[in-house]
Amino acid sequence: MSTVLTPPDEAIDAEVARAVETGRTLDARGLAFQGALLLALLAALAVLVWLLYSVVDGAIPVFQDRSVGDFLSGKLSGSPSRFGVSQGIRGSIGILVFVGIIAFPLGVAAAVYLEEYATDNLFSRTVNVLVRNLAGVPAVVYGLLGLFVFKGLLGDLTGGSSLMSAGLTMAILVLPVVVITAAEAIRAVPQPLREAGYGLGATQWEVIRTQVLPYAAPGILTGTVLSFARALGEAAPLLIIGTATGLLTSSGGSVLDQLQGNYTALPMLVYVATKRPAEEWLSLASASALVLLVVLLVANSAAILARNHFEKRRS
Amino acid sequence: MHRSRLVVAVVATAALSLLAVACGGDSESGGGSGSGSGGTELTGSIFATGSSTVEPITALAGESFNGENPGVDITVEGPGTGDGFKKFCAGEADIANASRKIKDEEAGLCQAAGVEYVELAIASDALTVVTNVDNTAVTCLKLEDLYGLVGPESDNVAKWSDASQFGATTQLPDAELKIFAPGQESGTYDSFVELALSKITEERVGEDPPKETRTYGGLADDNEIVRGIQSSPTSFGWVGFAFAEQAEVREIEVDGGEGCVAPSAETVADGSYPLSRTLYIYVNKAKAAASPALQAFVTYYLDNDEQFVSDAGYVPLPTEQLEASKATWAAVVSGGAPAETTTTAAG
Numbered sequence: 303m304s305t306v307l308t309p310p311d312e313a314i315d316a317e318v319a320r321a322v323e324t325g326r327t328l329d330a331r332g333l334a335f336q337g338a339l340l341l342a343l344l345a346a347l348a349v350l351v352w353l354l355y356s357v358v359d360g361a362i363p364v365f366q367d368r369s370v371g372d373f374l375s376g377k378l379s380g381s382p383s384r385f386g387v388s389q390g391i392r393g394s395i396g397i398l399v400f401v402g403i404i405a406f407p408l409g410v411a412a413a414v415y416l417e418e419y420a421t422d423n424l425f426s427r428t429v430n431v432l433v434r435n436l437a438g439v440p441a442v443v444y445g446l447l448g449l450f451v452f453k454g455l456l457g458d459l460t461g462g463s464s465l466m467s468a469g470l471t472m473a474i475l476v477l478p479v480v481v482i483t484a485a486e487a488i489r490a491v492p493q494p495l496r497e498a499g500y501g502l503g504a505t506q507w508e509v510i511r512t513q514v515l516p517y518a519a520p521g522i523l524t525g526t527v528l529s530f531a532r533a534l535g536e537a538a539p540l541l542i543i544g545t546a547t548g549l550l551t552s553s554g555g556s557v558l559d560q561l562q563g564n565y566t567a568l569p570m571l572v573y574v575a576t577k578r579p580a581e582e583w584l585s586l587a588s589a590s591a592l593v594l595l596v597v598l599l600v601a602n603s604a605a606i607l608a609r610n611h612f613e614k615r616r617s
Numbered sequence: 618m619h620r621s622r623l624v625v626a627v628v629a630t631a632a633l634s635l636l637a638v639a640c641g642g643d644s645e646s647g648g649g650s651g652s653g654s655g656g657t658e659l660t661g662s663i664f665a666t667g668s669s670t671v672e673p674i675t676a677l678a679g680e681s682f683n684g685e686n687p688g689v690d691i692t693v694e695g696p697g698t699g700d701g702f703k704k705f706c707a708g709e710a711d712i713a714n715a716s717r718k719i720k721d722e723e724a725g726l727c728q729a730a731g732v733e734y735v736e737l738a739i740a741s742d743a744l745t746v747v748t749n750v751d752n753t754a755v756t757c758l759k760l761e762d763l764y765g766l767v768g769p770e771s772d773n774v775a776k777w778s779d780a781s782q783f784g785a786t787t788q789l790p791d792a793e794l795k796i797f798a799p800g801q802e803s804g805t806y807d808s809f810v811e812l813a814l815s816k817i818t819e820e821r822v823g824e825d826p827p828k829e830t831r832t833y834g835g836l837a838d839d840n841e842i843v844r845g846i847q848s849s850p851t852s853f854g855w856v857g858f859a860f861a862e863q864a865e866v867r868e869i870e871v872d873g874g875e876g877c878v879a880p881s882a883e884t885v886a887d888g889s890y891p892l893s894r895t896l897y898i899y900v901n902k903a904k905a906a907a908s909p910a911l912q913a914f915v916t917y918y919l920d921n922d923e924q925f926v927s928d929a930g931y932v933p934l935p936t937e938q939l940e941a942s943k944a945t946w947a948a949v950v951s952g953g954a955p956a957e958t959t960t961t962a963a964g
Contacts, residue, residue, distance in 0.1 A: 378693075380676030380929055462709070547669075548676035548693030551683040553660070564664075564692040574695075577669055577838045579930060580863035584840070 357595065360588025363581070373589060378550050378566060382582040385575070387593050389550055393465060393567040394534055394597060400469025401476055401533045406526055408473075409480025413522075416481070417488040418510055437478035444475040445542030453543055461562025463544035468565060471539050476529035483528065487521025488514060519612035527605040534598050537569035547574040568594040661910035662690040667701025667714035668804055669838075670857055671896050673929040674740060675714050678918040681925070685917075689910045698804040699723075705899060706732050711911050713899040716742070716804030716857075717811075733902040735949050737915070737942040739922055741932040743880035744809050744892040745861035746869040747843075751850045754790040757870040757877035760891065762787045764817040766853060767796065771831040777851065784821065790851075797845030797854040800835025808894040809855055813871075855892075858885070859930035885932045895938070896931070902949060912950055919943050 321327050364373060367383070376386015412433075420426040448471030452460050460466040491514050499509035515522075545566045552563060568590060575587035665675050672695030679691040695701075698715045705713035706727035719727075719736070727734060746763070748755060755777070758766075765771060765780030774780055777789040799806040810829045818826050836842050839860040846852045846866050858880055861868055870877040873891025884890035898918070905911045918925070919942055923933045934942070 378676070379680055380673035380925075381680075384680075544694060544696065546692045547695050548665070548672040549679040549683075549691055550693075551679065551687075551689070551691045553688050553690055563690070576840060577695075578673065579839065579857070579860040 354595075357588050357591050360585055361592045363585040364589040374593070378546060378548060378571075380548060382578070382580070382586055385583075385586050387568065387571055387590050389546075389566050390568040390571040390590065391593065391597060393468070393545070393565040394569075394594075396465045396561075396565065397469045397472050397533055397567060398530055398601060400466075400473050401529060402526075404470070404473035405477045405480050405529060405533075409477050409525075409529075410484045410522060412477075412481045413484035413488055414510060414515070417485050418506070418514065433478045433481050437482055439478075441475060441536045441538040442542065444471055445539035447471065447474065448539055448543045463564060464562045465565035466561045467543050468540055468545070468567065469561075471543060472533040472536065475536065475539060476533050479529045479532065480525050483525025484518070484522045487518040487525070490521060491517045516612065516615065520609045523605050523609040523612065527602050527609075530601050530605065531598055534601065535569055535594070537567075537573055540567055540570050541573070545570045568597065658688045659686045659910045659913055660688040661908050663692070663712070663908075663911050663914055664710050665691070665693045665712035665714060665898075666696060666704050666710040667712075667899075668698040668716040668896070669695030670698075670716040670742070670804065671695075671714035671740070671898070674896070674925050674931065675712065675898065675918070677925040677928050678921070679914070681921065682914050682917050686910070686913070689914065691914070697802060698807075699802060702726070702899075705734070705901065706730050708732055708901070711901050711904045711908070712915075715897045715899060717807050717894065718897065719899065734899045735902055735905075735945060737898050737900065737919065737946055738895045738934055738938050739898055739918070739942065740896040740926040741885045741934050742894050742896055743858040743885045743890050743932065744805065744812060744855050744894060745858050745880045746853075746855045746871060746892070747846050747861050747866040748854075748869055749846055749850045749852050750865055750867045752852070752867060754792070755869055757787070757872055759785075759787055759872045760813055760817060760874070761785055762789065763813045763871075764821075766794065767798070767830050767833070768814055769818055769822060769826050769828045769830060774831070777853075784817065792851040795845075795849045795852045796833045797836060797842045797849075797852055798833060799839070799842065799855075800837060801829075803835070803837075805839070805855070805857060806830075806835065809892070812892045812894060858932060863930065882932045886935050888935070893932075895934070900946075900949075905949065906952075915946060916950070919946055 317327075317329075320329065373386050374391070375388050376384055377389050379385045416426060416429065420429075448467055452467040452470050453462050460470065495513050495517060496509050499513050504512070546564045547566065547570060550564055550566055552560070554560075555563070571590040572587050572594065575583045575590055577583075663679070665679070672693060676693045679693055683689060683691055693714075695714070696704075698713075698717060701710070701713045701715065702719060702723040703726070704710045706723060706729075708730060713734075719734075746758060762780060762785040765783040765785030766774060766777070768783060770783045771780065774783070774794060776791055777794050778791045779794075780789055799809075814830065818829070836845065839856040842854050842856050843860055843864040843866060846854050847864075856866075861880070868880060870879045871891050872878070875889070878884050878890045880890050880892070885893040898915075900911070900915055905915065919939070922939060922942075926933045933939075
């Protein structure tokens with residue numbers, strides 16, 4: 303992206319320049335390369351479309367017998383005609399709230415410290431390497447962490463196999479992604495912006511608050527989108543921590559009781575439905591996957607809207 | 618300048634962590650006050666884990682019970698019979714669903730943790746031997762044939778007809794044998810070994826066979842097995858009755874020595890189908906004694922058992938076995954006969 307401070311270069315017509323230099327007007331190899339790139343794009347798109355088609359196609363039988371609202375408001379059940387996703391949506395949103403409240407501020411704060419305050423020494427370099435490696439650690443490993451720490455060690459606080467354990471595990475799972483993307487966004491803030499701030503007598507905190515963070519906000523939000531998507535789709539840590547898969551009834555209780563109580567999440571519903579007998583359950587798996595995709599899309603669009611908002615404010 | 622900034626940073630960190638601790642303390646006290654509740658209606662929570670095969674039956678029972686007792690929170694999960702017993706014996710669960718009887722080492726875990734339980738038979742299931750719909754050459758298999766096809770000696774059996782080397786007596790087709798069957802973690806695997814193979818293995822290999830079946834790529838769930846069976850015209854495998862009935866596969870009759878019998882509700886109920894197994898729930902006795910809700914739930918479950926079982930697509934238990942379960946449970950509720958209650962008279 304171009305910045306405000308450097309004007310764009312004069313555009314040079316590549317074809318004219320090449321024709322003048324080499325005397326050839328047709329760039330066959332260039333065209334072939336372009337074609338290959340286009341093919342790659344189409345192949346990726348085709349896979350995506352095929353995936354969407356198979357999910358929608360698989361889900362159609364569900365909505366022939368019952369309304370969309372009935373499926374959305376239904377709960378876990380042993381009977382395919384009553385099975386629905388409301389508890390899964392609730393659990394997945396609960397997990398996202400944990401990610402938003404814990405991973406987002408912690409991650410951004412860590413990134414600000416690493417980029418703005420930490421000097422380049424052995425400690426900060428080690429932390430950087432660790433964070434980068436943590437971002438690549440498979441989800442199952444975080445599931446084990448959740449099992450031992452949140453379900454085991456802190457079991458009295460979290461309530462064991464609870465929404466809180468799942469939310470905390472997911473928050474930690476995505477934390478490195480948030481740190482890395484936020485740090486990269488902060489690193490991309492032009493140095494003159496900071497210097498101008500200092501020149502006007504602002505303190506470091508004031509420069510970060512009024513210049514660096516607003517400038518980096520779109521990039522930071524992109525990281526959030528990625529982390530939300532990951533937290534929403536992961537099933538492996540939930541499998542290890544344990545979720546309700548057959549039935550989940552709750553008579554309510556305080557917010558804390560519910561956080562400490564059993565839960566289920568959308569990816570788990572997909573998984574459960576694929577293991578039950580009969581085609582009916584397989585269509586329910588597709589329908590649940592479709593709901594998962596829609597929730598993901600909604601969460602992502604919200605983050606993209608927020609990013610656009612900050613981008614507009616910047617220019 | 619630099620030093621003062623460091624001091625501020627340290628103070629800010631300390632303040633933040635204090636805040637975090639304070640919040641933690643708050644939430645814990647909140648938990649204590651939230652859990653107290655009274656009233657004449659049943660309240661409490663019930664947690665059932667274990668077999669994913671039995672899960673839908675218990676889920677249906679829980680759903681129906683919850684309709685009448687909305688104050689009782691019921692959670693049912695299905696990580697598998699083995700995982701379920703681990704949790705159950707650690708005292709984490711009130712009920713363990715099981716597609717087989719508890720194993721000695723699992724019972725040992727329970728004993729070591731001081732968890733006393735009662736075993737209640739709730740349904741029957743037929744391990745259904747299946748092949749592709751196009752495979753019309755095989756209609757009935759003897760137990761010896763099953764042993765010849767997948768027994769521990771049969772690692773080199775590549776064609777159906779090769780099974781005769783290891784005791785198969787039926788004339789089997791000269792066609793490639795492709796096995797799609799459950800992995801060792803599955804209760805369906807254990808039941809098959811016990812019902813179809815173990816006796817012949819003992820006769821042919823001895824008391825301590827090196828392995829229970831031949832080596833094959835075990836599949837994680839019955840839907841995968843069904844898809845595998847459908848993918849090859851000479852496939853062989855076995856699944857739970859509900860899966861076989863609701864999929865397009867060919868069920869093979871089994872001859873346990875008294876003629877070929879097809880799996881069905883009737884042949885399972887009268888005991889003539891040789892590969893029928895019993896499904897159980899295990900209830901933690903101490904938890905049942907402490908929780909009127911759990912007691913009421915298990916009683917309700919057994920009283921309406923036949924309906925839940927058939928709604929879930931399984932085969933109801935023969936009446937006398939169900940009555941035996943009810944009697945066992947009644948004895949537990951009234952606190953009688955503690956020595957006898959860890960076993961039932963299940964076939």
